[in-house]
Amino acid sequence: MTGHDPLAEEQEHLGRLLDRLEELRRDTRARLDAVLRGTGGTPQARSERESFARLYNSELAAYNAANLGLYFGRLDMEDGEVRRIGRVGLRDDDEDLTTLLLDWRADHSRPFYLATTARPEGAHRRRHLRTIGRRVIGVHDEFLTAPTDGNVPEDHDDVVGESALLETLEQARSGHMTDIVATIQREQDEIIRNPHAGVLVVQGGPGTGKTAVALHRAAYLLYTHRQRLDRSGVLIVGPNARFLDYIARVLPSLGESGVVLRTLGDLYPGVRATGPESLRGEEVKGSEAMVNILKAAVRSRQTAPTDDVEVLVDGHRLVLDPASVRAARGRARMTRRPHNQAREAFATRIVEALTEQYVAALTDPVGQAEDQAWAPRGDGLGDLGDPARPLLDADDRAALKREVEESVEVAEAINKWWPVLQPEQLLAEFLSSRDRITEAAGDYVAEDQDALFRQDGFAFSVADVPLLDELAELLGEDPAADGTEADRAWAEQVRQAEEALEILTGSAVQDIEDDLDPEVLMAYDVVDAESLARRHSADTDLTVADRAGADRTWAFGHVIVDEAQELSAMAWRTLMRRSPNRWMTLVGDVAQTSSPAGIDSWDDALSPYVDDRWVLCELTVNYRTPATVSAVAEALLTEIDPRATSPRPVRQGRHPVEWAETDAASVATVVTERITAVPPERAVAVVLPDHDHDDDNGVDSADGHDSAHRGGAHDSAPANGYPALREAVDSARPGTSVLPLALAKGLEFDVVVVVDPERVLARSPQGLQDLYVGTTRATQRLVLVQTGGFGTLLAGIRDALADGDAEPDNDGLPPSDGATDKREDLTA
């Protein structure tokens, strides 16, 4: 190997790989065309053609995606084997089907990500390649064991392929996340390939690659468990639409497109939750106590009259008294079935009672029976087949029963006392009625009841989505509603499973409002694997992602949640329903929790579902923020939790944090001064405190539902935000993002300007966490702009850091003003 020109050698191999890729692409294209030309045949032949078309389409997508940066790494093993690693696996078409390129996810590729000088994993040398199109423009070798040419191996600790990594990290951010296949680090690889088939929690500070790891794990699992996950699908849940847009290109770039990406707000099919929510509302709606409140809200719709009610059946006057309606209601509740399905039991009892009375009236024409009223016997529901009334045979009785069933008045009465309910309608009516709120949530203090109330009940917020989902469980499908045969069969199977579960757990018949085990959906656990599989292989053109995304009861094969620390107790319930097998990857950072309903301990959130059967992995290296910037975040973290350790920044950084104090009138000037000269290819964000009406702030509102997600009930700052800022920023530096903190979560920019950090701290009990998030978005430079002056905490951090700043360097970014005097009043 030595003596060769490595560039030329790799260039030759890359050429061969690209040619082979092109061949495969042409071949697959031809197969796809042939399949698409096919027509007619048996249904089975058609369905086979469809599945081949899907397969070829996804192969083509993978080949197309692989074209860019196809070949990026090489391992020379100690035994002389050469392994070339890239985005897809490629074989030659020779007799031996020689491997030309290993998929990065293959087991044989693993040492590329794991090997260090301390643990070379059988490898002697690791080579990173840099390519542009068909050209290899650079190679970087690391010797993992002593090389023959006398070079001393680099000294590594926990960073693998350091120079390739640092080069990647210094690059300008495009506004979209890119994949990290070429530089995955050891601790990240261990998570990506973790074999744990239950709940895996990935905890790590900002910038440790949690999102990157989660996405690469999805790609890895799809590769390793292709068959299973192709059918059941992978769901990725992120904090907001902007974040999903930010990460959307990573999986397609890895050749995977069949993943369902959702925010919590769109997890309930048919509802787009864009309504505002106050912080208090978020907290109240997120708490588990809502389960009982919703049960009470459902129960309050199961009514009974206070006086006798007359109904006409074919000209005959029949009477229902309150006791018999209550008895029918009790019977229906005892079925423990969801409201809409238990309705049948209610209706049956009412019809039986009336039929009994009808029979009595006809066989007792002088009206004796009526005078006696309908006397409940035993369970209070009468008895149809009383032999003491011989005049009517079974057919007559059946005919009378039909008449009762067909009576409009009877139907109206049943509808009134036990109406068919839809979750949206029920929740909207509940939230927009102070009386209903008081009835169901009477134990809540007035402020909490107020937080639930709103005028427009249908203006659903993200916090309402788990409530809708809960209600969908409590109400169940309307048995009369349209649905496919398969849907009905599935619902029936779940119902049977619930019954079986009840037998298994030996639970007695309970009323619907009794405190059941929270996991009604444990029923899925006893739905046999075969029927799950059948549901997952429905005969349709739609992709799994389409079908799964539109189906509230879809059981995903794997569920990934990013920023999982933000989920409320109610949201966890919703998510767990999407993951009946509990095979999940949850990534987050409990120190970044900004939702008042979010979590501060993984154990608290997970133990109700999996007890202690979850595995924790931690990420410890910060790839995003350089040490200069992380110093501020570290100080904030100490305030949040003195015991927490900050991730170790992998880069030193060149720009000290800038601290600018100004007055309200000059904010726009001070901000624009800081960003005007930043080159256009760099991503810049101006981050504002969350606000009631973000549009007033002139902030990005492309997906305003997330900005509105934060309310301003506790906003102590002036209400009219920063009206001139957007305009000023737009004209000073077009393309700059201006966004509220809630939307910045999970994103990153080269330069970040946080406006009014003191206001961030003041506006909610989670203010420290919010500011921690804001300051950790920067990959290069952080500017804090404060109207008035910095308070004690921030001024203290500023002063403590004042002496240790690095010298600016030439990296294409303008020099920091703060390098001369960070404390100057920039309005002066």
Ligand SMILES: Nc1ncnc2c1ncn2[C@@H]1O[C@H](COP(=O)(O)OP(=O)(O)OP(=O)(O)O)[C@@H](O)[C@H]1O
């Ligand atoms: N191994 C790696 N190679 C190259 N870049 C990496 C690597 N790991 C992480 N990064 C980059 O570091 C940045 C931060 O990663 P990511 O957004 O996944 O972090 P995070 O832990 O989710 O952060 P946060 O909690 O702040 O949202 C991204 O630009 C990501 O591409």
